[in-house]
Amino acid sequence: MLTRHGIKYAVHLITTHFGDLVAKVCECLLRRGPLTLQATVRFTExxxxxxxxxxxxxxQHNCVQAFVLEQSVEHGDAAKATTQYVALYDNIFHRWRFxxxxxxxxxxxxxxxxxxxxALLQHGxxxxxxxxxxxxxxxxEGDDAILDAVQEAMIKLLNARFVERCPASEPVLTNPTKQELSARKRAAKYAKILEEQETLxxxxxxxxAPPEALRFLLLTQTEPAAEGKDETSSPIVAPGEKRKHDALESGTEYGATDEPVVLWRANFEEFIRRLRHKACIENVKTRLDDGAVTVLKAMLEATRSTEKKVKTENSVPLSLSSIYEEVIKSEDGRNITFDRVRASLIQLSCPPFVIAANESYSIDFKKIIEMAQNEEVESIVLKxxxxxxxxxxxxLSNSSHLLETDKIADAAFVEKKETPKILYKLWKDDYLQMEKLQVTGAKRLTQFLLWKVNKKLLREHVLDEMFHASLNLSQRVAFELEQEQELLNIPRDKRLSRLRKVRLLLESSQMKLDDAIMLFHDF
Structure with missing residues (x-):
């Protein structure tokens, strides 16, 4: 979901980190979509x-991905292949979250x-x-000790999935032919549920993306490759074993024989998943007791490795016994009994933070995130x-149908003279949708105004407002930092101390705002 101010915010982040020229190319890709090198040159001038x-x-910094697009042709002609570049706007926003x-x-x-x-975050x-x-x-320290320490740290990061292999440099995509497109349309016409098409x-x-078998695999070589011995592939290697000095780079990019070394990068997906879990825990903590929160944490920990995508709606189902086994692993859960775990699961089932079916339980991520989004929007409206x-x-948000102005005034205990003014204000700022209903009576035509909340459109609007606010905060932080640098050349005074406090307050506010952005954009 890339909004108008979202593009501006992304361009601002790139400008801050890499300068105007890089930002100009990035903005071109964000606004126009995937482009070839020649098209990018033409548009950016x-x-x-x-x-x-x-x-x-x-x-290099994971903000753009190159790919080869094969255009399918008819009548047996050779396929046309062009290299294009697409901006990864999610990764651009992640730069603020380092x-x-x-x-x-x-x-x-x-x-x-x-x-x-x-180092990986700094260099990409x-x-x-x-x-x-x-x-x-x-x-x-000595070379061997440093190599051992780096390798041991790398293994820990890979086991926790904080680091992954870089994606293929130029994956090949094929555009469907006209016959394939028409076949898909005919199939979709009679389908009961139409799924959204994947974006390019x-x-x-x-x-x-590298294959899962290689994504978190560190290739090492413990002995010289002599007498036909190949390198070993293991994510767990004891530090201090005999190795060649260049054995750290013994692997090749999965299937890519033209790349002699393996490149590594931070796994943003895992970090966003953990931040999502943290947001779910914080949301549940405001409603239920500590026992229910401990059970939820245990379920999140048990299903972390089985989540294929960050935005999955439900976790993998778990049995009661497996949940209890995970609960007692934590320090907070050691005093919790089996019956208490069952009682906590009942608590979590209403509201449905957890879905119970056939003696198994799964976390309803979609419900938890939606409730957190609703609270965030309601907080904005209140303030x-x-x-x-x-x-x-x-x-109106809790109503499933349109409501008339007078009925809203009665149900919300608001004066009928003030109700239209407030509703118009919310409608003008895109928080409500309005429909006019005309009823023809015996003597005259009567018009009624009906109101509702379109949650999908509203969330897009709120997200755009958040991007706008974050952009303003970033620009203000940059201004305060510039002012602070100018005052460093003169004797210290109270003004410099005040500027630093203002900058820290603005940065703290921006971090909190980013938590809300993730709620609507990343989770």
Missing amino acids: LTSSQVKNCLLVLI PKFLTIVSQKLDKQCVDLLE RLTLKQMSDRAKSSQN EQRVVEAA RYGKDAYRMFRL
Whole structure:
């Protein structure tokens, strides 16, 4: 879901991190969609060399993905293949979340792992040799000790799925022929449920993704490749084993013989999944007791590795006994009895945070996130329009049909003179939808105004407002930082201290706003 202000915010982030030229190329791809090199040169009015360099920077930092599009032709002609570039706007937004990602790793793993992830976030993509060389420059230990430490940290990050292999450099996509398109349309015409078609970006990302068997696999070589011995493939290798100095780069990119080394990057998907789980826990914590929250945490931990996509609606079903086994693994759950776990699951089933069926239980992610989204929107309405507007908006949000103005006034206990004014204000700001109903009576024509909340359109509108607010905050933070830098050249005073406090407050506000953006955009 890429909104108008979402594009502006993404371009601002790229400008801040990489400069105006790179941002210009990125903005062109965001606004126009996938483009060839020649088309990008034409639209940006930059030189071919400039565009190439900008694309390389964006690819290095996982903000653009190249792919080959094969155009299917008829009558037995050879397929036409063109290399195109698509902007990965989700990854662009993730750049602001790097401190959150580092915090997650620091809570789970040691400092060596945090330093390794920080290097990957800073440079986008690195080989294992580059990571070890970077560690050598900052430490005084011997080469073997550093290599062992880097490899051990890498194994921990891979086992936790915080790091993954980089995607294929240019996956091949094929456009369907006219016959295939017409066949799909005929099949969809009679289908009971029409699924949304995948966007080209989703197709490219899925085609480029490494196979699951290799995605988190670290290839190592414990002995010289002599007498026909091949390298071993294992994510678990004991540090200190005999190896060649160049054995860190012994693997090849999955199936790509032209790439002699393996590139690694941070696995944004896993970090967003963990942040989503955290948001679910926080939302449930406001409604239920600590026992129910502990059970939910255990279910999340037990199903984490089985989630295929971040935005999955339900978790994998778990039996009561398997949930209890996971509960007692945690420090908070050791005093919880089997019956208490069952009682907590009943609590979680109403409201339906957990779905019970055939003696098994699964988490209803969609319901939890929707409730959190509704609360966020209602909070905005309360702060911006007042208590009367909040009561009317909540009434309409919970209603499944259109409501007339007077009925809204009666149900929300708002004066009938004020009700139309408030409703018009909400409608003007795109928080409500209005329909006019004309009824012909015996003597005159009567018009009624009917109101409703279109949650899908409203969430898109609220998300765009959040992107707008985040853009304004980012620009204000940049201004305050510039002011602070200017004052560093003069003697210290109270003004400098105040500017730093203002900047920290703005950055904190932006972090909280980003939590709300993830709720509507990433979860």
